Amino acid sequence: LHLLLTSLFSTEMFRSASYQQLLGSVKSVKASEFGADVAPVALDKIRIIDQDVALRLGDKVIGEQPALGSQTHLGTFNIQSVNGELVWVAPLLHSGFFKWWSNANGTPAYVIVSATNERDVRLVTAVKGKPVRIKYQPDAYFGSNLERHLYFSGYAATGMADFTFEIDDEGTPHWVISLYKNSIGFFGEDVYGVAVVNAETGDIKEYSIADAPAWVDRIQPKEFIVEQLDNWGAYINGYWNFSKEGILQTTEGMSLVYGHDGRSYWYTGLSSAGRDQGTVGFVLVDTRTKSTTWYQQAGATEEAAMQSAKGKVQEKGYEASFPILYNISGIPTYVLSLKDKAGLIKMIALVSVEDYSIVGVGDNLKEAHRAYIEAYKGTSPNGSFNLSNNQRKLQHTARISRIATDVVGGNAYYYLYADYPTNKVFVGSSSLSPTLPLTQAGDSVVLTYSDARTESIELHDFRNLSIRLATTDSVRIQ
16 A cells, blocks of 8 residues: 555656656757857768668678678667767677577677768777677677676666667777666656676676766666656646646657767757647757756747658658758758658758758758758848857958859859968859859959858858949930
8 A cells, every 4th residue: 555655646646846847957048049059060070871771771781791690680770979970880689599599709790880971881890909799788698688687786676778889989889778766756767877888798887977988978868858858848837737838848759969069969849739830949958967958949840840851852752861950050950861762862951940941952961051051041131141149250351263163953153262261162152242153263352151160161241352343323325
């Protein structure tokens, strides 16, 4: 009876305030602050490979090794940052009891798939000159079973969740397990640290949240964060809120994104109860500390962005990947890939979070980015591109050394190489200025652009000082 009563009084009906506060304090800011928290990203660092594509590429590289394919299968791919590079990582796991029995010392490899380049797929069979042997696995047997290994190592009474395969910056394979306690009676799971298990030796190291190694990308399980966010939004006005006043809920799906500090965050949109296509903002939750920031901005859900991107090329019948949030020139932007029925990436799309009718689609990221900026300019009354308050604006006078033209998607783009800054190519269309098509080498110009990390930079404004234009009040006809 005591257990029954404790369980009953641990439910949301009696403890709604505790469930609402389990996430911790939520910092609410304007969407314009987004640029200060998430730095603009270089195009070659944008993630375009999703988990499904990573699995297809991983299966292909395993299929090229018949001995491996008959003995093992790929585990779950997890996104992580390794030495500053975004990659998908998955272990090779035993494909059954007899395969394990004949190779109980461990599977001989793991697979790395670049999240930015589908041609970069690696089968890692050795680390620091030593063969890889992933002995401890979730579905292994006897003492090699990961949970059993933890159970007999002092974690029998410990709450454990999110068994994630990660590699450190040297490539050593590990399992990272979130450790939690129930903070509201029998419920209310709250993470307090991680156990890091060397997948080869079985060595276990326990860390608090503050002391966890920097290479550990996720401490707070996604499922915990979704539940805590939903409870935070559902019980803002208590449990007995029949009118659903003020209720917020997460949108479908959650993704891992990276901030300017290299830390990872869980991202999801927030919508009011009953709204399907629109959001009242989005949140970033630090995957380590659970620190949460709510960016208040009406916008589109991830599903609406996917439909908008597909609609841009609806005649092709492509499917859209789940969008990832990025800072594109200070603008919160969804980036997603468009795939054919075989799962091959055919195009890239950029969709504004604030207005999902602003879409840029291209065969690659550069083309999609260019189309996106042009689409954004089309919504501006004067056809200009307004930078975010947190986006650094650069402007200077330069002398043109070279200029060339290229036509992409029926639009003419001009490529400028100037004497300053060196080693940069500036790109713009004639909509920037009527003098741009007339510009020649040797002309003195004023270039305006946002602070970028790429060798190719989109211009936001352009003036040619060597060409003087003037208006006339009337024209006399001879």
